[in-house]
Amino acid sequence: MRDDLLGSEIEPFEVTIEAPLNQYFLTATDEDQAYYLEGKAAPPTCLFGPARPGYPDPLTFMGTSFDKAVMGSAAYEIERPPLVGETLVCRGRVADVKVKETPKGNMTFATLEATFTDASGALVVTERLTFIERP
Amino acid sequence: MTIAAELGAALEPITRGPISRSQIARFAAATGDFNPIHTDEAFAQKIGFPSIIAHGPLTLAFLTQVLGRNFGPDKVRAVSAQFRAPILPGDTLRVEGTVTGVADGRATCELRVLRGEDDVVATGTGSAEI
Numbered sequence: 001m002r003d004d005l006l007g008s009e010i011e012p013f014e015v016t017i018e019a020p021l022n023q024y025f026l027t028a029t030d031e032d033q034a035y036y037l038e039g040k041a042a043p044p045t046c047l048f049g050p051a052r053p054g055y056p057d058p059l060t061f062m063g064t065s066f067d068k069a070v071m072g073s074a075a076y077e078i079e080r081p082p083l084v085g086e087t088l089v090c091r092g093r094v095a096d097v098k099v100k101e102t103p104k105g106n107m108t109f110a111t112l113e114a115t116f117t118d119a120s121g122a123l124v125v126t127e128r129l130t131f132i133e134r135p
Numbered sequence: 136m137t138i139a140a141e142l143g144a145a146l147e148p149i150t151r152g153p154i155s156r157s158q159i160a161r162f163a164a165a166t167g168d169f170n171p172i173h174t175d176e177a178f179a180q181k182i183g184f185p186s187i188i189a190h191g192p193l194t195l196a197f198l199t200q201v202l203g204r205n206f207g208p209d210k211v212r213a214v215s216a217q218f219r220a221p222i223l224p225g226d227t228l229r230v231e232g233t234v235t236g237v238a239d240g241r242a243t244c245e246l247r248v249l250r251g252e253d254d255v256v257a258t259g260t261g262s263a264e265i
């Protein structure tokens with residue numbers, strides 16, 4: 001991964017929760033809760049994804065690649081579910097980088113933290129994705 | 136359904152799967168995550184997996200669903216997952232959890248995703264308003 005990774009920021013971008021893409025996400029995840037199927041709210045985990053225009057490929061952003069790195073963990077803090085049709089602003093940064101020495105070489109753990117705020121500036125969801133780069 | 140959020144209470148589990156290649160492809164399309172470990176059999180095998188694997192955030196979605204099923208989808212306030220083993224096409228998953236804390240109007244839970252009887256493929260935590 002890049003040496004200057006810690007603290008590096010993603011250019012802020014807007015995410016609109018579009019009904020068709022949300023419906024596709026519900027189908028792909030076998031979602032069966034009426035609350036979401038009614039089409040007014042979206043699961044917070046639907047915010048994951050390079051499908052969102054402006055969302056950079058996380059591995060490329062961190063200077064690594066498909067054949068070296070995997071996602072080790074993911075977490076969401078949810079103030080409220082995103083609403084279908086609303087536009088959120090995503091701001092992301094690399095919040096943590098740790099290197100662990102192993103017999104095969106160094107493993108790097110990097111956490112990409114993204115916040116999604118609504119039109120009033122209120123926080124809706126915080127996403128943390130930790131990627132592991134193998135030696 | 137909403138459970139009585141008592142310390143030690145088991146969440147009503149959900150079952151997902153068998154995970155199909157088409158479901159993995161749908162998730163890739165829904166999220167735009169076309170990492171070849173999820174879409175390219177030869178690539179996945181080249182880097183050591185037996186086949187393509189499911190996306191970690193698909194597992195996280197299942198964990199969020201079990202919290203929503205038990206507490207109400209609009210009550211879920213946090214969910215996390217550590218991906219401990221790859222989930223492969225054909226896997227059937229049991230998603231379950233236990234209430235480990237109740238305080239300040241929230242329940243906290245430990246969560247697990249099992250393949251078969253005892254193969255833990257993901258662990259996590261969650262919290263929800265009660």
